[in-house]
Amino acid sequence: MKDVLVRSHIKHRISGSFFWFTMLFFYAPLLVLIVFSFNEGRSMNFTGFSFKWYKVLFFDSAKLWGSFYNTLLIAVTSALVSTVIGTLGAIGIYWYNFKMKRYLEVVSYLPIILPEIIIGVSMLMFFAGMNMPLGLSTIIIAHITFNIPYVLLIVIARLSEFDYSIIEAAHDLGATEMDTLLKVIIPMCIPGILSGFLMAITLSVDDFVITFFVTGPGASTLPLHIYSMLRFGLSPAINALSVILIVGSLAMAFMSKKLFKHMFN
Amino acid sequence: MIKNYGQRYTFPIMVWLTVFFVIPFSIILVGSFLEKGLYGGFEPAFSIEAYKALMSDTMRKVTLNTIFISVATTVLTVLLALPTAYHIARSPYKEKLLFLVIIPFWTNFLIRIFAWIAVLGNNGLVNNFFVNIGIFNSPVQLLYNKWAIILIMIYTSLPFAILPLYAVIEKFDFSLLEAARDLGATKSQSMFKILIPLILPGISTAVLFTFIPAFGNFAIPDIVGGTDVRMLGNIINERLKTARNWPSAAAISMILTTISVVMVLLFNRIISSKERKIGGNI
Structure with missing residues (x-):
């Protein structure tokens, strides 16, 4: 012993x-x-x-703050859209059988396992083929696309904790499908939906590779801005920016921990 | 009979992923078999030129580099992640230690690369220190080589390897090891027949989460690889934006895709066959 x-x-x-x-x-x-x-x-x-x-960063970096604003806009928009699409998709995939279900499962799994550069390159070629001018809108579309599978997975994980009989009970009690969705399914999925949304925001704010391929003139994001600083001349202001981002990520990590704890208890 | 609402719920996701993922992906697939357009784009004529060009000396060198870097990164990452995850899972302060792993995971990817430039760059902390105390006469180039890429890849992928390993080790019932020893198994037998098979799904996930992003990486070799060390991802970017040879970019993308998908299928198979075997024995 x-x-x-x-x-x-x-x-x-x-x-x-x-x-x-x-x-x-x-x-x-x-x-x-x-x-x-x-x-x-x-x-x-x-x-x-x-x-x-820090002074230089806050008072003498207009371009940086412009790209920061773009990053927020892209993150919130793409997270909202992908959360709605991903949540509805999760409900459909988890509880129903329908034509082409297997296709949908494969297609929503692939973007997660493929290297990011594949998504970036394919979307760039697609936008070029469609004659779509590259810019904020193409970045938002790309971000929605890579966020959907993550939201889907997270919401499905939440759904798997529930029994389908809850839905049947709602139907038996006379609820319409719309009632069931809004009053039963969505409320019980809220923790999953929120963490999916948070995940989408994080992935979007952090994304460099896909954004790099689908961006156009004038549409810079924070990661793109940092990249150009790394490639074409460092200013020590980037140290200060890093510290702000590290503190920000700490806050995010704490918040998400608190949020999850609160939600799951 | 309950009406089937599945189709309605999945309508938006079906349309979105078909239009913005399946169609763009098909463009790569089809485009890799077309001729190159004069100013980028494709000419609608069948050609396997893009695949033939993969056999060139440059491409062979880049491919070998890519394989070496991603395999070395994966092996070293998993070797470092295993004991780290084990320690967290066995610690009374699990949650706090796990949190320490999650913070770098939340920190911006490019900032994490930049941190290493600040440490190892020509004007970085290490060079400054050694030049100041007189050990180096002039700064030594520590970045812009294979090992710098590997180091930074390990740095960025480590949290992704630790988390799945932690998840399996935390669920592992360590009394099984004692039981095996009591029943006369040697130390290595109990290790290889009980512990490793049971945490294998976590190891596979860690390998996949490390290998695929490393193999298809573009940003890290672009920033700290210099002109000497390029990986397949860099060549894709170059063919797309500088050389304007889209079929070639598409063909290399298809190679990356094929290898990623094969890896996933292979590892899924290993996981499920192991699970069956264990189930059968019990």
């Missing part, structure tokens, strides 16, 4: 050192960004503490 305890203790120590190595790996580079965002100079030599780059 003692032997087993000692062994499991050693095992724990080994996996523990891997764990803390991973954490160091995760956070050391982010910490470097945070420290140097307060650097007075331009270089990676710390010459003095200053809020200079």
Whole structure:
């Protein structure tokens, strides 16, 4: 018995050192960004503490704020549309049999498993073929497309916790399909729908590859803007921007945790 | 008889995915067998030129690079993710530790790449440090090679590997290992016949979540690969936007698609056959 305890203790120590190595790996580079965002100079030599780059970021980066606005617009629009389409799709796929169901299942699974670049390239060729000018509208269409499968999966996961007899009961009690949808199905899916929506917002805000292919002149998003900063000249303001985004993602992570906990209890 | 509302509920998703996914995807498939247009686009004439061109020396080198980078990334990521996930699943502070993994997952993808440029770039922290203390005379190029790509790919995919592994290890009943040992199994027997088979679905998911994004990656080699190390994703972009050879971009996209789908089918098969075997034994 003692032997087993000692062994499991050693095992724990080994996996523990891997764990803390991973954490160091995760956070050391982010910490470097945070420290140097307060650097007075331009270089990676710390010459003095200053809020200079935050000032540049907030008061002298009109283009960046323009792309930030675009990012929000695209995220909210595409998340709303994909949540509606994905939720209805999930209800249909989970509870009904219909013609071409297998086709729909395959087609809504594929965008998740294919590399992002495939979606980007195919949509670019499609928009070119349709003579659609590239810009915000094509980005929104692309984002709706890659968000739908995720919303679908999340809502289906929620539906699988319920029994179809609830729906039958509603029907037996005289509810029309519309009543059932609005008063029974949607309310009980709300946690799933909300997390699908949140997922869609996150994926949309973070997307670089697909957006890169379907964007047009003048339609920059935050990731596209960061990319051009990385490729064509760094300003230390990007350190400050990174810190704001890291803090933002922390807030998002906390919020979603709270939200999920609240919803599932 | 209940009326079938399935068709109505799925009408929007059916139309949307057909128009904006199936049709665009068919364009790649068909376009890869067409001739190239003068200024981009396709000429409606059958040709397998785009596939023939995949045999060139450049393409062979890029393909080998792509395979090497994505396999190395996958192996190293899973090897690092396994003990990390194990530690989280066995810890009394599971939720808190898991949260530490989720934060980088929420952090913007390009910012995570940028963090490594700030550390390893020519004007980065490491170079500055070693030049200042006089070990390096001038900055050493640490980025713009295969290993930089692999390092950053591991960095971005690690949360995606840890989460599915955590999910299976957390559900694993560790008393099974003790039972196996009590019944006379050796340590490695209990490991390979009980633990590994039971967490195999999680391992497969982790492999898929790491390998497919790595294999089809475009952003990371584009930013930290320099001109020397290019992957298939970079060639697609180049053919599409610079060389204006759309059939070639389409053909390479078809290769990426085929490999991703084959991987998924293969791993699904491994998972389901293992599950049957375990079920059969019990």
